[in-house]
Structures are given as structure tokens and as C-alpha cells.
Amino acid sequence: MRKKTTMILGFCLALLIQTAQAQTWSGLKRLTWNSGLSSSPCIAADSGNGIHVVWRDYSPGNEEIFYKKSSDRGTTWLSAVRMTWDAAISSNPRVAADPDFGIHIVWAAYIPGGSEIFYKRSSNAGASWQASKRITWSTGDTFSPAVAVDTVNGVHIAWYDDSSGNFEIYYKKSSDGGTNWSSAKRLTWNAVDSIYPAIAINPSSGVHVVWERGNQGDWSAHEIFYRRSTDGGNTWQAVKRLTWNSGGSYSPSIATDAGAGIHIAWHDTTPGYAEIYYKKSTDNGGTWLALKRLTYNSGPASYASLATESNSKIHVVWHGAIPSTYEIFYKESTDDGASWLGQKRLTWNTGNSYYTSLASDAGNGIHVVWFDETPGMAEIYYRNRK
Numbered sequence: 001m002r003k004k005t006t007m008i009l010g011f012c013l014a015l016l017i018q019t020a021q022a023q024t025w026s027g028l029k030r031l032t033w034n035s036g037l038s039s040s041p042c043i044a045a046d047s048g049n050g051i052h053v054v055w056r057d058y059s060p061g062n063e064e065i066f067y068k069k070s071s072d073r074g075t076t077w078l079s080a081v082r083m084t085w086d087a088a089i090s091s092n093p094r095v096a097a098d099p100d101f102g103i104h105i106v107w108a109a110y111i112p113g114g115s116e117i118f119y120k121r122s123s124n125a126g127a128s129w130q131a132s133k134r135i136t137w138s139t140g141d142t143f144s145p146a147v148a149v150d151t152v153n154g155v156h157i158a159w160y161d162d163s164s165g166n167f168e169i170y171y172k173k174s175s176d177g178g179t180n181w182s183s184a185k186r187l188t189w190n191a192v193d194s195i196y197p198a199i200a201i202n203p204s205s206g207v208h209v210v211w212e213r214g215n216q217g218d219w220s221a222h223e224i225f226y227r228r229s230t231d232g233g234n235t236w237q238a239v240k241r242l243t244w245n246s247g248g249s250y251s252p253s254i255a256t257d258a259g260a261g262i263h264i265a266w267h268d269t270t271p272g273y274a275e276i277y278y279k280k281s282t283d284n285g286g287t288w289l290a291l292k293r294l295t296y297n298s299g300p301a302s303y304a305s306l307a308t309e310s311n312s313k314i315h316v317v318w319h320g321a322i323p324s325t326y327e328i329f330y331k332e333s334t335d336d337g338a339s340w341l342g343q344k345r346l347t348w349n350t351g352n353s354y355y356t357s358l359a360s361d362a363g364n365g366i367h368v369v370w371f372d373e374t375p376g377m378a379e380i381y382y383r384n385r386k
Contacts, residue, residue, distance in 0.1 A: 330345075
């Protein structure tokens with residue numbers, strides 16, 4: 001009995017060691033060493049071991065889009081690749097990876113006449129890239145594109161546009177992996193601005209878009225709104241308002257899980273300064289549960305980025321103020337958002353760390369990028385937990 005008990009205890013101890021190892025964060029990695037500012041990173045994981053990062057970079061003398069890849073889940077990284085050569089500013093890049101190792105990048109570029117949305121793709125996990133495509137021709141300016149992919153070769157993009165006189169949310173899709181594009185669909189008709197959309201796809205090809213919308217006469221009192229399509233973006237159901245707060249709700253991030261869950265995080269000034277909040281639907285966006293406040297800090301916590309795993313884990317990262325700097329923080333739920341573990345601080349830097357982006361990979365690893373001013377100018381940094 002003693003021998004059997006010892007074996008069982010040894011087995012349990014081995015499991016505990018494996019679990020602890022699996023949940024260990026890597027050391028931080030600096031991904032850029034540039035002569036100009038590197039900022040606004042976005043990260044995506046493909047269906048293999050590839051991790052893909054895009055950002056805007058001032059090194060060429062004006063803002064251009066750059067890309068970097070790891071083929072071993074973030075252990076080593078290839079050299080940066082310049083994606084754009086524009087006479088004007090290219091900014092706000094976003095990246096998504098499809099199940100067939102296609103990588104899709106969107107950004108906004110200021111060209112003669114205004115700002116428009118551009119797109120670029122790789123069909124071989126970032127080894128080579130096709131020519132850039134302009135995908136909007138607007139009478140106004142277009143900003144802040146978001147991109148998501150489905151499992152049937154669809155690429156979906158949302159952005160905001162002031163063609164109507166104020167900012168509204170628009171949507172466009174490609175059904176053939178980015179070769180051809182549908183006409184733009186306008187998703188909002190408001191007397192106030194609708195801005196900063198985020199987009200996600202669930203396994204049944206439902207398309208889910210969230211954004212922040214102002215209240216007429218009160219710029220500070222923004223709220224979070226949501227709209228969904230259940231037929232791959234062809235038609236759209238009615239807009240839903242998701243927050244009714246005394247402060248402002250800003251910059252939502254959205255992710256879907258392997259079932260019918262839709263998860264949203266944002267920062268909210270209701271407590272008197274910005275804190276991170278979370279809300280969930282368990283029926284593909286039909287109804288929504290009560291919001292949860294995730295942070296209780298002495299300084300503002302802003303710009304949440306959210307990702308899900310196939311094992312019911314939900315992850316959120318953000319930048320938060322401490323007495324001397326802004327640092328990167330993290331929080332997770334292991335029960336599909338029902339409860340949340342304590343927050344973890346991921347950076348201890350002499351400069352400010354800002355604007356996180358988060359992705360989960362096929363092996364349930366999580367990957368975080370941000371830009372950091374510690375080197376004296378902004379550079380891109382990275383950590384993972386596998």
C-alpha cells in the first residue's frame with residue numbers, strides 16, 4: 001500500500017510540475033531595433049506554430065507597416081519585413097491568420113484625397129506576400145480597420161468612416177481568401193460618432209462586431225454597441241446596446257470560443273478612472289449576461305485585448321498605471337468567464353509600456369505584444385505562456 005501510495009503521490013507531483021511549467025511566462029523579447037518609433041502592434045497565431053506580428057514604424061521617415069514572424073511559437077523570430085512603401089502615412093495595422101496558413105493584414109493609409117483601407121495577404125504563412133490592394137473608395141475618411149477570418153475562406157473587415165458627416169461603422173467581406181471583395185455595407189446610422197470597431201467570427205461563420213458610440217452632447221459618455229450576422233455577413237440583425245454606465249466605455253475587444261460564447265472586454269471610466277470590464281453571451285450574441293468589473297486599481301487600466309482558448313480559458317491583457325510608469329497586466333478565467341483569477345503584472349520597465357495585443361495558438365499558448373519606451377523610443381516587445 002505504501003508503494004502504491006508513493007507512486008500515486010509521485011504521479012500527482014509530476015502533474016503539478018507539468019502544469020506549473022505549462023503556465024510559466026517566458027522572459028520578454030525585444031522584437032525591433034529601429035531608428036524610428038515602432039508602435040501599434042497587433043498579433044495573430046496560425047494553425048501551426050506560426051506567430052505573426054504587424055506594427056507601424058517611423059524608421060523610413062514616415063509611418064509604414066512592418067511585419068515579423070516566429071515559426072516556433074515565439075522562441076525565435078525572423079527578420080522584420082517592410083510591407084508598405086507609401087508617400088503618405090500608413091497606420092493602425094491589424095492581422096489575422098486563417099486555417100490554411102493564409103495571413104491577412106489591413107491598415108489605413110492617407111493617400112491624396114483622404115484616408116482609405118488597404119489589404120495584403122500571404123498564402124504561405126508569411127513566407128511571401130502578394131501586392132497590396134485598396135479596398136475602400138470613400139467620399140470621406142476611413143479609419144481603424146479590424147479583420148477576422150472564418151473557416152470557409154472568408155475574410156471580414158470592419159472600420160469607421162465619416163462619409164455621412166459623422167463617423168459610422170462599415171463592413172466588407174471576401175469569400176475567396178481576399179482575392180475579390182463585396183461592396184461595403186453600412187452597419188450604423190447615428191446622430192453621433194460610432195468608432196473603433198472590433199470583429200470576431202464564431203465556428204458557424206457568424207460575424208460579430210462591437211464598437212463604441214458617443215452620446216449626443218456628451219463626448220465622454222461613450223457606450224458599447226454590438227451587431228451580428230448569422231449568415232456570414234450577408235445580412236445583419238438589429239444593433240444591441242451592451243452598456244448603460246455613468247462613465248464612458250471605450251475600445252472594446254471581442255473574441256469567440258469553441259461553442260456559442262461571445263466575449264468582450266473594454267475600459268470604462270465609471271469608477272472615476274479607467275478600469276477593465278468584461279461581458280459575455282452564451283448564445284452567439286442573442287442575449288448577454290451582466291457585465292463584470294475585472295480590475296480595481298489605484299491608477300487607470302486601459303485598452304484591453306482579449307483572447308480565448310479551446311479549453312474554456314479566457315485571457316485579457318491591458319496597460320495600467322503604477323506610480324512611475326505604465327506597465328502590462330494580465331488576467332485569466334479558467335471557467336469560460338464565470339470567475340477570474342488575480343491579475344499578474346507582466347512588465348517591470350523604466351519606460352512606459354502601452355497598447356497590448358493578445359493571441360492564443362492551436363496548442364493553447366498565449367502570446368502578447370506591446371510597445372515599450374524603455375530603450376529611449378518606442379520599440380515592440382513580446383512575451384508568451386505555453
